[in-house]
Amino acid sequence: MVYIKQLSEFEGKEVTLKGWVANRRDSKGLVFINLRDGSGLCQCVADENKITAGEFDQAGKLSLESAVEISGTVVKDERQIGGFEIQVTGLKTIQVAEEFPIAKKEHGIEFLMDQRHLWLRSQRQWAILRIRNTIIYSIHNFFQKEGFMQMDAPIFTGNACEGTSNLFETDFYGDPAYLSQSGQLYGEAMAMAFGKIYTFGPTFRAEKSKTRRHLSEFWMIEPEMAFYDIHQNMDLIENFLQYVIKEVLDKCQAELKLIDRDTSVLESSLNKFPRLTYDEAVAIIKGEKDVNGQNSIKSLEVELAEVEAKMIAIIAEINDRETKIAVPGMKKGEINFNQTKIANLKNDLKDLEESQRNIPQWIESAKNFRYGNDLGGSDETVITRLFDVPVMVYDWPHEVKAFYLKRNPENPRFARGVDVLAPEGYGEIVGGGERETNEQLLRDKIIEHDLPMADFEWYLDLRKYGSVPHAGFGLGLERLVTWLCKLKHVRESIPFPRMYGRLLP
Numbered sequence: 001m002v003y004i005k006q007l008s009e010f011e012g013k014e015v016t017l018k019g020w021v022a023n024r025r026d027s028k029g030l031v032f033i034n035l036r037d038g039s040g041l042c043q044c045v046a047d048e049n050k051i052t053a054g055e056f057d058q059a060g061k062l063s064l065e066s067a068v069e070i071s072g073t074v075v076k077d078e079r080q081i082g083g084f085e086i087q088v089t090g091l092k093t094i095q096v097a098e099e100f101p102i103a104k105k106e107h108g109i110e111f112l113m114d115q116r117h118l119w120l121r122s123q124r125q126w127a128i129l130r131i132r133n134t135i136i137y138s139i140h141n142f143f144q145k146e147g148f149m150q151m152d153a154p155i156f157t158g159n160a161c162e163g164t165s166n167l168f169e170t171d172f173y174g175d176p177a178y179l180s181q182s183g184q185l186y187g188e189a190m191a192m193a194f195g196k197i198y199t200f201g202p203t204f205r206a207e208k209s210k211t212r213r214h215l216s217e218f219w220m221i222e223p224e225m226a227f228y229d230i231h232q233n234m235d236l237i238e239n240f241l242q243y244v245i246k247e248v249l250d251k252c253q254a255e256l257k258l259i260d261r262d263t264s265v266l267e268s269s270l271n272k273f274p275r276l277t278y279d280e281a282v283a284i285i286k287g288e289k290d291v292n293g294q295n296s297i298k299s300l301e302v303e304l305a306e307v308e309a310k311m312i313a314i315i316a317e318i319n320d321r322e323t324k325i326a327v328p329g330m331k332k333g334e335i336n337f338n339q340t341k342i343a344n345l346k347n348d349l350k351d352l353e354e355s356q357r358n359i360p361q362w363i364e365s366a367k368n369f370r371y372g373n374d375l376g377g378s379d380e381t382v383i384t385r386l387f388d389v390p391v392m393v394y395d396w397p398h399e400v401k402a403f404y405l406k407r408n409p410e411n412p413r414f415a416r417g418v419d420v421l422a423p424e425g426y427g428e429i430v431g432g433g434e435r436e437t438n439e440q441l442l443r444d445k446i447i448e449h450d451l452p453m454a455d456f457e458w459y460l461d462l463r464k465y466g467s468v469p470h471a472g473f474g475l476g477l478e479r480l481v482t483w484l485c486k487l488k489h490v491r492e493s494i495p496f497p498r499m500y501g502r503l504l505p
């Protein structure tokens, strides 16, 4: 058996493919089957003069998603997806599928989410999850080539790492246990044993609200490095993300094209990432400081005006086309053409309406941002829209960040955390920082955060036995996939998303 991906090695030869029918079109004496085998897509042409009458009859009965075995000759054809076509010499039906619930027409997102087990077969989902695979593979490659050791942190945990508000509690032989929110504290212990390590595991956070950035179960990559400070940490983050972006650009051209990803921002992200302190970031968000001649508030106001002008033009075009269709005598083909146009225009209008709702909110929250607060989703959107590379924000007011972050020795109001904010409005994809090494400061913070001291004694031991400066970070895999693929929502970045209101399929 041969996979579609390998067809270029078999030009002019006879092969046997096994797969599913992604589309079927019949014309006189011919059946065109778009075959999907997981590795790619390929058109197979069944000619009634070249196969048995029984086989040709079967070909004509293949419904969408039927499983089939097809033998045929591989012919180069530049016009085809994948560049090859199969001239069928034999065909065996494996199963004729019942009517497939996902049709070619547009479906609502909740319906598609209910059909996630079948939706995965669509071309767009296929492309996104292949990009996800390339990202995962290149993450391992990067850390392995840099001499990191992959280690696993436990999933049942007895202590909170990122605060107690979003823990999933379970029963561990009669005692409460929590699903891991982060492997970091264990990562620190492993870094003291192995130098440079990374974990790559499932992470759980109870987020009782529906946002386009939050999953309840996601995958996090958490490197932790002994003898690194915050600046070395930022160097590593930049090298790491650029390596992954470059691999995706090199290896996923076809997939990126399939999902219509404009890759210019990915290419510009291979340039240096700006490093802003929290203070600088706040000044930019509030419009007190410009970036490359751009002001956050003014550019949003300009954009709002543009959005509204576009909406007026689109509404006019929709009305115009609808009036034309209503006049009797228009040819059927022309009516169809206009109806498709109208449907597309209505989709564009929906996106513009969303921007029209969002932009004023972003302007408001940017203007009213209170110095000292953590950045919210809309603040991240406001700042990242001004850049065409990821931005690193470091040195945060210590009150808004996790208990384990080191204070800046020159200015203890700030903790040495760093967030990486992805451009195009995506916002936080990485959170990390240098770790506090002073045992007493850590104990004070644990009390301040109202965490049970006894559960952290093992962690505090790390500050007693050969304590060294160290740092690390956590990358949310799905957030990275979402940005690199420019998805509207994180739910399409993982095969089976788990989030508020969604546990099936």
Ligand code: 4AD
Residues within 6 Å of the ligand: 161, 162, 181, 182, 183, 184, 205, 207, 213, 214, 215, 216, 218, 220, 222, 223, 428, 429, 430, 431, 432, 433, 472, 473, 474, 475, 476, 477, 478, 479
């Ligand atoms: O910023 P966070 O909470 O940082 C930590 O957990 C640190 N312990 C990491 C470390 O330094 N080792 O989470 C890290 C990243 C975020 O930047 C985001 O990309 C992702 O994890 N993330 C989520 N992704 C999807 N859904 C959620 N609910 C997420 N919460 C965090």
Ligand code: MG
Residues within 6 Å of the ligand: 419, 428, 430, 431
């Ligand atoms: Mg964070």
